[in-house]
């Protein structure tokens with residue numbers, strides 16, 4: 641497992657005022673009817689690349705997102721379908737959304753994707 645240092649950049653605690661990133665879409669993960677949006681976000685402050693996984697629910701209280709750092713080398717291997725597996729394999733990721741009462745936290749291991 642690759643060690644991913646936390647460097648205290650704003651991208652690790654992305655509040656609503658954090659807009660310093662470029663997004664490029666990868667696609668939609670339709671696994672189990674999740675229809676989650678998968679994208680790459682590159683932080684303009686530290687240049688690190690994140691996989692961003694956003695699950696929008698019909699219940700507005702259940703929106704949630706996860707994001708984890710990916711190396712330039714691994715980035716081409718990420719598909720909408722394997723993004724969850726990739727995030728779960730990381731030493732840590734960041735998550736938030738209304739499902740988590742809009743708290744932004746570090747997590748590791750399994751993603752909570754129950755609808």
Ligand SMILES: [Zn+2]
Nearest residue numbers: 649651683686
């Ligand atoms: Zn950053």
